[in-house]
Amino acid sequence: MKKRWIIPLAAIASLGFLMGCQTKNPYGLSKKDPISITIWHYYNGVQKEAFDSLVQSFNETEGREQGIFVKALNKGSVDELSSQIKDSIDHKTGSEPLPDLFSAYADNVYEIDQKGLAADLRPYLTPEEISEYVDAYIEEGKIGGKEAIKVFPIAKSTEILAVNQTDWEEFSKATGETDAAFATWEGITRVAGEYYHWTDSLTETPDDGKAFFGRDAFANYMLVGSMQLGHEIFRTEGGRTTLDFDKNVMRKLWDNYYVPYVNGYFGSYGKFRSDDVKTGKLAAYVGATSGISYFPSSVTLEDGTSYAIKSKLYPLPNFEGTIPFAVQQGAGMMVFRSDQTREYAATVFLKWFTSVERNVEFSIGSGYLPVKKVSGSEAVLKPLLKETGENSPVSQNLLIGLDTANKYLLYTPRPFHGGDRARKILQTSMSGKAREDYEKVKKLMEQGTARERALADFLTDDNFNTWYEETRGKLEAIVGE
Numbered sequence: 001m002k003k004r005w006i007i008p009l010a011a012i013a014s015l016g017f018l019m020g021c022q023t024k025n026p027y028g029l030s031k032k033d034p035i036s037i038t039i040w041h042y043y044n045g046v047q048k049e050a051f052d053s054l055v056q057s058f059n060e061t062e063g064r065e066q067g068i069f070v071k072a073l074n075k076g077s078v079d080e081l082s083s084q085i086k087d088s089i090d091h092k093t094g095s096e097p098l099p100d101l102f103s104a105y106a107d108n109v110y111e112i113d114q115k116g117l118a119a120d121l122r123p124y125l126t127p128e129e130i131s132e133y134v135d136a137y138i139e140e141g142k143i144g145g146k147e148a149i150k151v152f153p154i155a156k157s158t159e160i161l162a163v164n165q166t167d168w169e170e171f172s173k174a175t176g177e178t179d180a181a182f183a184t185w186e187g188i189t190r191v192a193g194e195y196y197h198w199t200d201s202l203t204e205t206p207d208d209g210k211a212f213f214g215r216d217a218f219a220n221y222m223l224v225g226s227m228q229l230g231h232e233i234f235r236t237e238g239g240r241t242t243l244d245f246d247k248n249v250m251r252k253l254w255d256n257y258y259v260p261y262v263n264g265y266f267g268s269y270g271k272f273r274s275d276d277v278k279t280g281k282l283a284a285y286v287g288a289t290s291g292i293s294y295f296p297s298s299v300t301l302e303d304g305t306s307y308a309i310k311s312k313l314y315p316l317p318n319f320e321g322t323i324p325f326a327v328q329q330g331a332g333m334m335v336f337r338s339d340q341t342r343e344y345a346a347t348v349f350l351k352w353f354t355s356v357e358r359n360v361e362f363s364i365g366s367g368y369l370p371v372k373k374v375s376g377s378e379a380v381l382k383p384l385l386k387e388t389g390e391n392s393p394v395s396q397n398l399l400i401g402l403d404t405a406n407k408y409l410l411y412t413p414r415p416f417h418g419g420d421r422a423r424k425i426l427q428t429s430m431s432g433k434a435r436e437d438y439e440k441v442k443k444l445m446e447q448g449t450a451r452e453r454a455l456a457d458f459l460t461d462d463n464f465n466t467w468y469e470e471t472r473g474k475l476e477a478i479v480g481e
Contacts, residue, residue: 027344034067035345037100040075040085042331043366046293048074050365054358062352068345073099078331082108089117101346104334106140107423109151110415112334113144119335120148124347132372133354136410141332143415151332152350155359155368157290158326158404159220159316160397162274164283164299166309171195171283182314185225185256188213188284192265195283207451211267213260214276215286219427220327225253227325227411228318234422234479236414243479245472252319254430254464261434262441262458268431286316289401290330290367292393313396315404328410330368360384364394369401376402418478425478429471 029035043051055072063069075081085102087095089112104112112118122130130138133153141151161182171177175198181187192212200209215221226233231246260266269276273285278296292313300306318324335346353359359370360381374380381398388394413419437458444454457463 027341029067029341029345031065031067034063034069035341036069036071037342037345037349039070039072039333040081040099040102041072042076042078042081042103043074047290047366047368050362053365054353054362057358058349058352063349066345066348068348070349075102078103078105085112089115098336100338100342101333101335101350103331104151105331106143106151106412106415107419109143109334110417110419113150117337118144118150119337119343119346120144120150121152121335121343121347121350122147122149124344125149125351129351132374134371134373134405136328137332137371140328140412151334152347153332153371154350154354155290155362155366156328156330156371156405157288157368158328158401158408158410159217159224159286160289160292160400160404161284161286161314161316162277162292162295163312163314164277164309165312166307167283167299168312171198174198179312179314182284183317184320185317186320188317189256189260189265192260193263196263196265207264207445209264210280211264211282213266213284213286214268214273214282216273216288216291217327217329217427218431219423220329221257221286222253222426222430223413224316224325224327224411225249225319227409228322229253230322232413233426233475234413234416234419236416241414241416241419241479243472243475245468245475247468250468250471251464254467256319258430258434258437258464258467259459262438262455264438264441266434268435288329288367289369289397292367292397295393311393313393313400315400316408324408325411326404326408328405328412356380357384363398364388367394367397369398369405376406416479418481422475422478425471425474429474430467433467 039055041051052072055070059069075084081103084095085098085108088098109118130149134156137153137156138149141149141153143150163179163182168179172179175194177191177194181191195212196209198209200207223233226244226246226249229246229249229252231244231249233244235242235244257266267276267282269281270279272291272294273282273287274291274294274296276282277285278299280299280301295311296309298306298308316326333350335343337343353362354371356370356372356375359372360375361384362368363370364384381402385395385398441454441458445451
């Protein structure tokens, strides 16, 4: 599935990308008449600031020397960016000309490559340069041919458990629970139940306990959780995709998400789970390492009460007794087919951007993980983390993220026709049902139904079986196209 990252620090010199040693101005580049290339991306906030800063640095140094000027434009969210790319490809009225490259996920590139629009970057890379990157990241970008590289890795992310340490310590002191429970999904489910009943006991109002846990990107729970339990939902080999929607595995996932959710132990309220921690509705969540900068420094309750909190980060939980898997995510860059000069110029920027020091600089500023093997070395990272402090959330996030990438098996499904639609089903089928059924339980309780009775009709085998058969049917329809 992947090879280990860490290589001796002594190899940095041989692995570093030395632009100055390359032949100047190949493929018709001219310092006197620079070429302008455009990037569309979805970075916002601190990520956009970090990216824009490096683009400016490139334009003032390597770009000026080689005759390349990069213009980077934010196009909203990932979905908004994808929609604008599609409109431009289809020449929709009002759409803009296509950029030279854009932030892209493999599923999206797969569809674009079917139209013959994705450039293969392998001709502009030496075997030695390719070997510098994490093997799994390069493999993810091989689309439309065994060796063709259609997605260039620039920054990756995985998932991490983020905890409101302030509220957790209060609960821990009162109950004797320890953070050893955070290692497994079963432990998270058990602790969430205890947290609900403990918070319920703090007031005279019955059944007003608080949810403990939530998660972003629910499809990752389905995909990675299935891998942890020994089944790959979408297996693509030789251009053919098969569905492995194992019922026993789905029941395990159901028991550790749907069941605690309808009980009120898990929750999702705002757009992101970090928002729910900020409002005091959750104490912990699983989210992308790239989103850790949004973890709040304080909680503001509905009555306006506010208090400062500390965070603590943990590796992604696994199911008990399973091989640890974690998601490999984060968009790479796809270059549109044009001419060799433009394709080469785009590749020059991408190689410059992913040189070790610059890529780690972007990682520190954005929360993403660097993409070269040598970047996983603590000897490389620690000097660069001095300013932020090794125990800061930024440093915790980067070190735990890289440790996860090194010790877990990284997984991302291979792209296939309809893959984006299939993922949307995984994203919403169980999580949406859990949310809807929880609201039904709440309504029944507000009408005077006892908690146990209100829950009874939802915690049945028939309820699970109905959901399972409906979801499997929707997925089979897509995979069978």
